[in-house]
Amino acid sequence: MKKNNIVLVGGGSTWTPGILKAMTTHLDAFALNRIVLYDVDEKRQEVIGEFAKILFKEEAPEVELIYTTDKEVAYKDVDFVFCQMRTGGFAMREKDEKIPLSLGVIGQETCGPGGFAYGLRSIRDMEEMVKDVRRLSPDAWILNYTNPAAIVALALDKLFPEENRILNICDQPVNLLRSFASLIDEDVNNLESVYFGLNHFGWFTEIYDETGKDRAPEIKEIVLNGGFRPVDAEQRDQSWLETYAMVEDMLVDFPEYLPNTYLQYYLYPEYKLSKLDPEWTRTDEVHIGREQKVFQECRRIVENGTAKDSKVVHNDAHGDMMVEVAASIANNLRKTFVVMVRNNGIVANLPADSMVEVAASLGKNGPAPYAVGNIGTFYKGLIENQYAFERLTVEAYMEGSYTKALQALTLNRTVVDAKKARKVLDALIEANKEYWPELK
Numbered sequence: 001m002k003k004n005n006i007v008l009v010g011g012g013s014t015w016t017p018g019i020l021k022a023m024t025t026h027l028d029a030f031a032l033n034r035i036v037l038y039d040v041d042e043k044r045q046e047v048i049g050e051f052a053k054i055l056f057k058e059e060a061p062e063v064e065l066i067y068t069t070d071k072e073v074a075y076k077d078v079d080f081v082f083c084q085m086r087t088g089g090f091a092m093r094e095k096d097e098k099i100p101l102s103l104g105v106i107g108q109e110t111c112g113p114g115g116f117a118y119g120l121r122s123i124r125d126m127e128e129m130v131k132d133v134r135r136l137s138p139d140a141w142i143l144n145y146t147n148p149a150a151i152v153a154l155a156l157d158k159l160f161p162e163e164n165r166i167l168n169i170c171d172q173p174v175n176l177l178r179s180f181a182s183l184i185d186e187d188v189n190n191l192e193s194v195y196f197g198l199n200h201f202g203w204f205t206e207i208y209d210e211t212g213k214d215r216a217p218e219i220k221e222i223v224l225n226g227g228f229r230p231v232d233a234e235q236r237d238q239s240w241l242e243t244y245a246m247v248e249d250m251l252v253d254f255p256e257y258l259p260n261t262y263l264q265y266y267l268y269p270e271y272k273l274s275k276l277d278p279e280w281t282r283t284d285e286v287h288i289g290r291e292q293k294v295f296q297e298c299r300r301i302v303e304n305g306t307a308k309d310s311k312v313v314h315n316d317a318h319g320d321m322m323v324e325v326a327a328s329i330a331n332n333l334r335k336t337f338v339v340m341v342r343n344n345g346i347v348a349n350l351p352a353d354s355m356v357e358v359a360a361s362l363g364k365n366g367p368a369p370y371a372v373g374n375i376g377t378f379y380k381g382l383i384e385n386q387y388a389f390e391r392l393t394v395e396a397y398m399e400g401s402y403t404k405a406l407q408a409l410t411l412n413r414t415v416v417d418a419k420k421a422r423k424v425l426d427a428l429i430e431a432n433k434e435y436w437p438e439l440k
């Protein structure tokens with residue numbers, strides 16, 4: 001089996017320790033020669049990088065591990081790029097959440113105006129990353145997790161239409177599937193799902209077990225009678241528990257399919273707004289939760305010189321999925337994952353150039369998506385509206401267009417009112433001066 005050279009972009013991310021841990025446990029499926037951790041923030045990178053050296057010295061000493069802030073080193077001769085950067089860091093995530101909320105609109109990092117703001121920041125750095133990678137490693141696979149993945153995926157598809165080695169992925173479908181599996185006491189690896197939508201905007205239509213039986217009706221029944229909690233509920237903050245609980249509400253109103261949790265913001269914008277606090281958002285929870293825990297734990301491990309008793313990983317699903325996706329491509333395993341791909345008729349009655357999220361078999365030639373066919377009017381209406389928002393956001397960035405930005409926000413179901421949209425847009429322009437192109 002070929003031993004791969006990889007780079008993790010956003011090497012100082014809170015998710016990096018979990019991904020590295022998954023790499024050490026999947027070496028038989030995804031063989032490694034060299035890992036480079038790359039970040040623009042030297043301090044964050046150093047803490048995680050020193051932890052990583054200890055982890056690999058103990059678990060896989062044959063793998064070379066370095067960390068750097070030099071992209072010339074990072075992107076040279078790699079087979080796989082795992083990309084999970086956050087342009088502007090948590091300081092800007094806080095603004096994405098709090099500015100809209102202070103103006104009476106939902107503030108969430110990937111949905112509505114928050115996702116719009118984060119999208120306009122991410123596109124520039126993502127474009128630069130793809131160009132740098134192609135200069136230094138023309139054949140590398142770029143596996144992107146950077147959010148807002150829906151907008152990033154669409155922007156990269158427009159910027160690099162000939163590219164066939166960029167894959168955008170989200171961990172939410174597999175996280176949901178793990179939770180569904182636990183409800184029916186099944187191994188998630190034995191379930192196969194049919195899923196359609198846009199990123200953070202989709203539905204499971206069927207969930208087949210090994211015998212070919214669709215278990216979705218049973219899962220819906222269990223949720224409707226007993227509520228819904230994530231499989232790793234004991235590791236979750238309050239806001240995630242509340243988010244999972246909303247699946248029951250969505251099923252009561254729309255019982256046909258199992259919804260992605262992010263739909264709560266679009267289906268119940270008023271209710272969600274009433275529950276969100278402009279003074280205390282998810283970023284605050286992450287600051288005192290995951291971020292503090294991960295960095296403190298990495299420092300402790302470095303002080304002790306061993307990672308054997310490490311408690312640094314908080315979500316196995318995320319790291320496992322990232323490595324399993326790479327393994328499926330590298331070794332042509334053709335396993336099924338829910339990924340983002342250009343529609344081109346997969347969902348027959350949606351625009352060909354939208355980036356849909358669907359199940360696909362993943363092999364060395366990339367995703368081979370499964371056809372979905374026509375979707376019902378309710379879903380088509382919602383998705384087309386959201387796609388128009390995403391597309392106008394990308395066009396606003398590319399054309400530096402204030403009007404398209406305003407149109408995008410007005411279309412978004414979390415905003416709707418054009419006067420509100422203008423207020424939010426103007427405040428976000430002010431906050432993002434350092435990052436956005438000028439919108440005229």
Ligand SMILES: NC(=O)c1ccc[n+]([C@@H]2O[C@H](COP(=O)([O-])OP(=O)(O)OC[C@H]3O[C@@H](n4cnc5c(N)ncnc54)[C@H](O)[C@@H]3O)[C@@H](O)[C@H]2O)c1
Nearest residue numbers: 010012013014015040041084085086125145146147170171
């Ligand atoms: N697709 C998914 O389902 C999924 C799941 C989890 C996290 N994510 C995404 O992963 C990313 C990391 O999340 P996090 O919460 O750990 O944030 P984080 O801020 O802890 O980590 C991101 C890191 O990226 C670095 N960075 C910023 N700009 C960069 C650039 N141009 N090049 C290289 N590094 C850069 C930052 O310095 C930071 O260390 C985010 O984009 C997040 O939305 C996606």
Ligand SMILES: O=P(O)(O)OC[C@H]1O[C@H](O[C@H]2[C@H](O)[C@@H](O)[C@@H](O)O[C@@H]2CO)[C@H](O)[C@@H](O)[C@@H]1O
Nearest residue numbers: 110147170171172173175176230282286315317
């Ligand atoms: O608010 P955060 O930073 O904790 O998470 C934001 C990310 O949320 C999703 O990932 C989830 C995952 O799908 C969920 O079920 C759980 O396991 O935790 C993750 C994060 O806590 C989402 O898919 C990502 O795109 C977001 O970045």
Ligand SMILES: [Mn+2]
Nearest residue numbers: 149170171172
């Ligand atoms: Mn996601």
